[in-house]
Amino acid sequence: DAKTTQPNSMESNEEEPVHLPCNHSTISGTDYIHWYRQLPSQGPEYVIHGLTSNVNNRMASLAIAEDRKSSTLILHRATLRDAAVYYCILISSNDYKLSFGAGTTVTVRA
Amino acid sequence: ETGVTQSPTHLIKTRGQQVTLRCSSQSGHNTVSWYQQALGQGPQFIFQYYREEENGRGNFPPRFSGLQFPNYSSELNVNALELDDSALYLCASSLAERRGYGYTFGSGTRLTVV
Numbered sequence: 312d313a314k315t316t317q318p319n320s321m322e323s324n325e326e327e328p329v330h331l332p333c334n335h336s337t338i339s340g341t342d343y344i345h346w347y348r349q350l351p352s353q354g355p356e357y358v359i360h361g362l363t364s365n366v367n368n369r370m371a372s373l374a375i376a377e378d379r380k381s382s383t384l385i386l387h388r389a390t391l392r393d394a395a396v397y398y399c400i401l402i403s404s405n406d407y408k409l410s411f412g413a414g415t416t417v418t419v420r421a
Numbered sequence: 422e423t424g425v426t427q428s429p430t431h432l433i434k435t436r437g438q439q440v441t442l443r444c445s446s447q448s449g450h451n452t453v454s455w456y457q458q459a460l461g462q463g464p465q466f467i468f469q470y471y472r473e474e475e476n477g478r479g480n481f482p483p484r485f486s487g488l489q490f491p492n493y494s495s496e497l498n499v500n501a502l503e504l505d506d507s508a509l510y511l512c513a514s515s516l517a518e519r520r521g522y523g524y525t526f527g528s529g530t531r532l533t534v535v
Contacts, residue, residue: 357525
């Protein structure tokens with residue numbers, strides 16, 4: 312499995328944007344970039360995914376570098392409910408399983 | 422649209438015993454996978470079932486086994502429990518056609534082996 316590298320933790324203030332980086336220098340052409348998050352005492356939750364172009368949905372935006380070796384998950388206005396562990400995962404078009412790393416623990420200050 | 426439900430939510434077993442965990446998939450999903458999450462770590466893939474057949478397995482011994490039923494519900498069985506099996510066990514359902522995204526996870530079963 313291609314590996315991803317994320318910071319262990321990040322802090323943010325409520326109502327401010329959060330930019331979560333992910334490095335994936337060994338990404339292959341068929342790998343999709345996925346983000347899941349896990350709130351306390353819950354299972355992981357799908358956030359967003361992309362291949363080459365930037366993506367937006369109601370939860371977040373995903374900015375993908377031109378060389379695809381890194382990406383950034385953007386939470387536009389953090390709320391206390393966004394405090395969670397965020398996982399960046401690569402999945403090839405032939406794959407099916409999610410390979411979770413340690414993720415980034417996001418803390419949101421009121 | 423119902424989500425994924427798992428039972429029981431908590432369980433305590435003795436080393437050497439056997440345990441069965443249950444999962445009801447989200448309506449319309451045809452694939453179920455199971456993950457083990459040790460405290461402070463990310464979930465680790467155990468196996469996946471599609472059309473009642475195991476079609477992928479992670480690095481787990483054969484004493485971890487599963488079933489998927491025609492209604493797409495699933496069971497995870499663990500024999501000869503060891504202390505290291507203590508973890509949160511997560512079930513996730515999806516559509517096979519949607520590789521990697523749109524997985525819906527349950528809240529998990531917390532297993533403690535003493």
